Amino acid sequence: MSFFLKAKRLDFSTGDVPVAVLNEDDAQSFGIRPGDRIELKWKNKSSVLNVDTSQKMVKKGIIGLFEEATDLTKIRSGEVVYFEIFDPPTSIKAIKKKLKGKSLSYHETYSIIRDLIKGHISDKELAFYVASSFTHEMKNKELYNLTKAMVDTGSKLNFKGRLVADKHCVGGLPGNRTTMIIVPIIASLDVDIPKTSSRAITSPAGTADTMEILAPVDLNLKEIKKVVNKYNGCIVWGGSTYIAPADDIIVKLTKKISLEPLSKMIVSVMAKKVAMGIDYLLIDIPYGLTAKLKSLKIAKKIARKFKWLGKKFGIKVVFTILSAKEPVGNGIGPALEARDVLRVLQRKEKRPVDLEKKSLHLAGKLLELCGRAKKNKGETLAKNALKTGRAWQKMKEIIKAQGGDPNIDSEDITVGASRARIFAKKEGKITSVDNRAIDEVARSLGAPHDKLAGLRLHKKLNQKVKKKDKLMTLYGRNKERLNLGKKALKRVDIFTIK
């Protein structure tokens, strides 16, 4: 059965799901109920849309299209379209199989991922798939199948025979913005490093959020290739590349309940790296009681899975597995982390020493892995690139190539934010720093959506503090937001002072 209707754009937005609105009488005579899905067809094209109904605001014979639906279809008001009732795709059977705890074949996995990208799998069906796939531990074979399916359903990049390096941090540690220091160092030594980053999932800032302070990050594949071919490196958001696009859809969902299952994380990372044509990959795996990964044991287990997957796809992988007891750098939140990064690159006095040290260690390891430096000499090479200003020069080129202003200075970045200082209430020694509490406070201040929001920590682990010493500065858009941050500080303690 199919039905002809005249399209009418409605300026409503759901933020996600593409919605079509049918008149209630029409819907009834078609046997459709709100919440059902239809396959809209026009000019040999088709899209699957969710149905809302309307008593009068959408008249009989009209199909209203919300913004997401017009974005998807480009249909104009007045165009005649027809539609069919959309039956759940056959891949739903595979999702149900997975829900019963069974393993899926490559073919089944591919069918799910393909239908997901086509928009044929509803958000609820996807939630079932994600929950059943990632809750319990995924087998290696399943990790491989899913990674491959994600790669095979998206675009791929290759750099014409040049060897390509990359780094990745599994995250879960506030600050730790090493990427934006490592990439210019590596690129300045004529090694290609086309870095795609994510936006924050469970943290107050992702590298993409932070880089966005300095330059646009939503480059497409062609633009990425152009920038990397000319300047060796880039720091962009992975979501506008159509590299493993299924991953972005899944991330959007898991973000909604701020949850990132470990096996999903492994698949996400490897799918992007395989599709980007990476040969050498350094993975930073911080662990600690209040980090994303709680123990050395889990960190090592994940490293093993990465290594196994890397081998299957021909990628050489090395790791840094370091205990993480406190943030790396002083700033938390996109603007404050960008300031830390520039302070290091620009060799400012106030630069965070820990961030610089860690970045050099990682850059060194990567240079050794890809044969650019002799064994144990990578760090020296990296340090030199930083000291001589080569890395900062390279970063300016990258900022400019991505469409930003290279004449930026670290101290310009946080101008305009409201601030509140937090002082010590007692004397003692800082015996622990709670990364999760930092996340919570930063998010309550508005990070990562509000780029200026966040906090600057003035103290480090094991330091002694006196009563009324400045512990941290909160940054927010306005006083109300600062108050939300202060409220959060009543619920959780960032520093334990004993």
Place this chain on the structure above:
Amino acid sequence: MSFFLKAKRLDFSTGDVPVAVLNEDDAQSFGIRPGDRIELKWKNKSSVLNVDTSQKMVKKGIIGLFEEATDLTKIRSGEVVYFEIFDPPTSIKAIKKKLKGKSLSYHETYSIIRDLIKGHISDKELAFYVASSFTHEMKNKELYNLTKAMVDTGSKLNFKGRLVADKHCVGGLPGNRTTMIIVPIIASLDVDIPKTSSRAITSPAGTADTMEILAPVDLNLKEIKKVVNKYNGCIVWGGSTYIAPADDIIVKLTKKISLEPLSKMIVSVMAKKVAMGIDYLLIDIPYGLTAKLKSLKIAKKIARKFKWLGKKFGIKVVFTILSAKEPVGNGIGPALEARDVLRVLQRKEKRPVDLEKKSLHLAGKLLELCGRAKKNKGETLAKNALKTGRAWQKMKEIIKAQGGDPNIDSEDITVGASRARIFAKKEGKITSVDNRAIDEVARSLGAPHDKLAGLRLHKKLNQKVKKKDKLMTLYGRNKERLNLGKKALKRVDIFTIK
């Protein structure tokens, strides 16, 4: 932070999620994005709504309310309301714990179920909870916790010291509409049997769908109590009783992907029975290769879980565990199944013998369980109630008490449907009947939403057929629907003829 806005009713319906629409500029200045949730407050009341945004159709200072939102809040256009950004409830932490494969305490489970009923858990969060809870096998302790939480968050019924019997079928077998025969038999023997039934989840008809052909089924608790106090029995839909209301929300979700995990089923059934104050419960567990439960082993396992749970809640449970190789009765679909039931109660010649026999067996067992009949004499007692017309008389009372027309005759029910006969293409013996194929054909014909839709089987397992013998009759609203049924018959075989 809170914001004041003027309400405006919009006549849009999502079928499920309550939606509020904010002007895009307002949303931006509040820091809200489409897809976020807000807590609307007015007159000391509050509701959580999903946010859509609009560029112009909803003006600044206005909050548009979709139908589900006005149904929930009863707010009128022009009323001033205010809202706060809704933070995910703390029970989300419990959902995440479950997602990691850990067991939940009663307190944690209760918090999820309570927030679910309040509308504080989004459909995606619920999908994660359901998928992680029911995918893998639930431990007994968890089954108990969840059942108890569902009971404790809804209404309860008691029948002032009278002993109360009930029967339940785990389903998965087409036809098998024994409830509507057993209830009047039991009730006619002065045993209380307040039967709440479900609508179809994965089948072409639930008992509630079928009973609805004869009388309204959406009675509230007060009405149920009144009917049962006067006539001993009722056959109503469980969804309008506020008995274990969380279950209905979960059913709605699992229905969307036509999936019913076994442990969810056990919890659903027991929660309703506990809250209804049932003392004696007969559970019908059909199993077979194409039934919901595939093997005797699984059937027995589920029986053990039911028994364990029953004991914990003080309910005496017995079972009939029978191999199910074909439907019980001849009709599939609400109207056709109702016709079968009436044919049995009205002692019509065309009545399905198998349905009558099974109903008597079950009724007899239940009469013995609750002490109304001596051992091995229950079936005789039941048969007598049917033969003498007492059961049909009782059914007429129940139909009338629920608001239906007691002067109905079995042969009036399917008048008005379009029909198509299906004939045998070859000679041979029917060696198997595929219950799943029956479901698929019946659903493609429009069951259960279209009550007239379905099929009547003219042959049974092991019967011999000649070429061109009538195998079945398809019933549908119109020719288009009949064609969909015929199409389905090209994909699947109901009868295997060898």
